[in-house]
Amino acid sequence: xxxxxxxxxxxxxxxxxxxxxxxxxxxxxxxxxxxxxxxxxxxxxxxxxxxxxxxxxxxxxxxxxxxxxxxxxxxxxxxxxxxxxxxxxxxxxxxxxxxxxxxxxxxxxxxxxxxxxxxxxxxxxxxxxxxxxxxxxxxxxxxxxxxxxxxxxxxxxxxxxxxxxxxx
Amino acid sequence: xxxxxxxxxxxxxxxxxxxxxxxxxxxxxxxxxxxxxxxxxxxxxxxxxxxxxxxxxxxxxxxxxxxxxxxxxxxxxxxxxxxxxxxxxxxxxxxxxxxxxxxxxxxxxxxxxxxxxxxxxxxxxxxxxxxxxxxxxxxxxxxxxxxxxxxxxxxxxxxxxxxxxxxxxxxxxxxxxxxxxxxxxxxxxxxxxxxxxxxxxxxxxxxxxxxxxxxxxxxxxxxxxxxxxxxxxxxxxxxxxxxxxxxxxxxxxxxxxxxxxxxxxxxxxxxxxxxxxxxxxxxxxxxxxxxxxxxxxxxxxxxxxxxxxxxxxxxxxxxxxxxx
Numbered sequence: 443x444x445x446x447x448x449x450x451x452x453x454x455x456x457x458x459x460x461x462x463x464x465x466x467x468x469x470x471x472x473x474x475x476x477x478x479x480x481x482x483x484x485x486x487x488x489x490x491x492x493x494x495x496x497x498x499x500x501x502x503x504x505x506x507x508x509x510x511x512x513x514x515x516x517x518x519x520x521x522x523x524x525x526x527x528x529x530x531x532x533x534x535x536x537x538x539x540x541x542x543x544x545x546x547x548x549x550x551x552x553x554x555x556x557x558x559x560x561x562x563x564x565x566x567x568x569x570x571x572x573x574x575x576x577x578x579x580x581x582x583x584x585x586x587x588x589x590x591x592x593x594x595x596x597x598x599x600x601x602x603x604x605x606x607x608x609x610x
Numbered sequence: 611x612x613x614x615x616x617x618x619x620x621x622x623x624x625x626x627x628x629x630x631x632x633x634x635x636x637x638x639x640x641x642x643x644x645x646x647x648x649x650x651x652x653x654x655x656x657x658x659x660x661x662x663x664x665x666x667x668x669x670x671x672x673x674x675x676x677x678x679x680x681x682x683x684x685x686x687x688x689x690x691x692x693x694x695x696x697x698x699x700x701x702x703x704x705x706x707x708x709x710x711x712x713x714x715x716x717x718x719x720x721x722x723x724x725x726x727x728x729x730x731x732x733x734x735x736x737x738x739x740x741x742x743x744x745x746x747x748x749x750x751x752x753x754x755x756x757x758x759x760x761x762x763x764x765x766x767x768x769x770x771x772x773x774x775x776x777x778x779x780x781x782x783x784x785x786x787x788x789x790x791x792x793x794x795x796x797x798x799x800x801x802x803x804x805x806x807x808x809x810x811x812x813x814x815x816x817x818x819x820x821x822x823x824x825x826x827x828x829x830x831x832x833x834x835x836x837x838x839x840x841x842x843x844x845x846x847x848x849x850x851x852x853x854x855x856x857x858x859x860x861x862x863x864x865x866x867x868x869x870x871x872x873x874x875x876x877x878x879x880x881x882x883x884x885x886x887x888x889x890x891x892x893x894x895x896x897x898x899x900x901x902x903x904x905x906x907x908x909x910x911x912x913x914x915x916x917x918x919x920x921x922x923x924x925x926x927x928x929x930x931x932x933x934x
Contacts (some may be wrong), residue, residue, distance in 0.1 A: 487705075493705055526696075528701075561738045562704040
């Protein structure tokens, strides 16, 4: 029975490592989706002059891993909340619900006081600034991703092995 | 002469109230029906009281409704103005920037918000507002049949219509009269021998049709086509070329380009009805564009309105002699 128990222990630890590695991979996907979503939102605002709640819905439909952020903002906006309230609320919920790390959402929150409330060219500048900041975070996350996922997976398997040796 | 703005007790005030933050919306919803039904404007400005301009006089919004005492009035701060702007634009200032550059915001139902503040300019052109410090919410009501008392004087002996200019100072009801005239011409009025006309409207500010996001808030009749939010000189030419109008209508003629477009349209044999700001012939002829129209006798009839006995009092219908 001991080898079976040890194997189960190692598998469990490996799974934990894998879960953490997957979380890091999802973070990169979500950051990518947010950057693309913001780009679409900027296009809707600057070129389409689409009303904000409609723009949120349109972007939500095309934003994959970040759809939840934009649809939450759209729902809130349609319920009569201001753009600032809607965006802040959606970003707050999204940061708690997603795999983003502390600090990842700060650029998004910088849009709170300006989203929808200035002319198109100003909106474009705000969006470009936020996207540049998010791209910097994304580049860093992408660069570190292979090493971090390897470490988490190795730590999982290694931790399992050490625990098995110590216990049995 | 007839007073053109009768009271309407069934006016739905709620979309206007919905623009305001709660601490102003609540007392606004408590103002007496007799004031609400006569309301023409709600004026708000930074650090100024919320003012109600009604046919019965001016009031201030207080914590419990409305008052004549300024000491009891609720005052507006920058946050309140931002909240009204946010509601009025559905948080989409960028989508309404063309209208804002003209100094107004359209609202559903044909209402309008006039804007004042500091503007951004570039080479003399207005780019938009840097800060908005005041708003005038102008309440619009569709009124039917208010043009009937003057209609007979606008019809020629052969049953066709004189080109007509409605002249009044701001707030005297000229857009309301023009809108009713458009609708009446479009439907026709058999009891006055007025057959239905194809009417095309150059609605540069969207006030005649009450345009809001492509939909029209007012019934302008079944034979009326509207070119909205387009400079008059372009809209009149486009309508003339493409829609085969019998009557062209436009609001607030004043710029020399408008006058040239009007003269061009009338020269094509189309009847033109329009409005302009002035309170008497002297004022009218002091404005270069309108003086040119007056001298050329473009309009066969000129209707002067005033607020002497309330907004919309018809003072005089002047013959312009040889007009089309």
